Amino acid sequence: MPTTRIAPNHSAILVACIAIALSSAATVQAKPKSSALSVDAVNDIALTSTVGPSSSGAAVLRAQVLLDRAHFSSGEIDGAFGSNLRRAIAGFQSANGLKSSGSIDTETWAALNGDSAPALTDYTITAADVAGPFDPIPDDVQAKAAMSAMGFVSAVEGLGEKFHASPAL
Numbered sequence: 700m701p702t703t704r705i706a707p708n709h710s711a712i713l714v715a716c717i718a719i720a721l722s723s724a725a726t727v728q729a730k731p732k733s734s735a736l737s738v739d740a741v742n743d744i745a746l747t748s749t750v751g752p753s754s755s756g757a758a759v760l761r762a763q764v765l766l767d768r769a770h771f772s773s774g775e776i777d778g779a780f781g782s783n784l785r786r787a788i789a790g791f792q793s794a795n796g797l798k799s800s801g802s803i804d805t806e807t808w809a810a811l812n813g814d815s816a817p818a819l820t821d822y823t824i825t826a827a828d829v830a831g832p833f834d835p836i837p838d839d840v841q842a843k844a845a846m847s848a849m850g851f852v853s854a855v856e857g858l859g860e861k862f863h864a865s866p867a868l
Contacts, residue, residue: 736760736778736868738819746812751802754780760868762803764818765811766791767863777865828861829854 740757741764750758760778767776771791774783785801792799795810803811833853837843851857859866 741819742817746805746808749802749804750780752780752785758803759784761818762788762811765814768814769811772863775859775865776863777868822862824858828858833857 736757741761744757744761746758746761750762755778757778759780760776763773763776763778763784766773766784766787769791771787771794772783773787774781788803788807789799789801791797791811792801792807797806797810798804831854833851833856834846835852836849837846843849851860853866855866858864859868
């Protein structure tokens with residue numbers, strides 16, 4: 700199985716766009732979304748500028764991972780600055796005696812980087828990750844109620860859930 704990179708400790712991110720062909724062999728291919736979200740870019744980002752509502756990319760992705768690990772969820776990790784991330788930052792700042800602005804400044808980066816583990820690391824997609832079963836979920840509520848379980852419609856959706864990440868990421 701190929702290797703893609705994600706954040707460790709179940710606070711994870713899929714940093715590659717994963718194309719899954721569920722053929723009889725269930726092959727998995729991983730391609731980087733962009734160099735701006737590469738593992739090195741996220742792990743080595745210069746943390747000197749403020750991250751706020753107009754921010755995106757590696758710094759935002761790193762912030763989402765570190766906040767998730769610190770138990771301040773920004774919702775689905777997607778590399779985009781949204782209202783959930785703003786609230787998670789403000790909560791983290793308040794809990795750590797920092798000015799609660801909802802934007803990440805130098806002091807907030809210093810507190811977040813108390814977690815010195817790399818934000819992203821390698822993860823090998825396993826056969827179990829792509830084995831399924833994957834079933835469509837009906838729109839009708841009564842049809843949903845008749846299902847024995849509501850799992851995932853695809854391996855990408857399952858991996859996204861496993862690592863708190865947007866499948867599009």
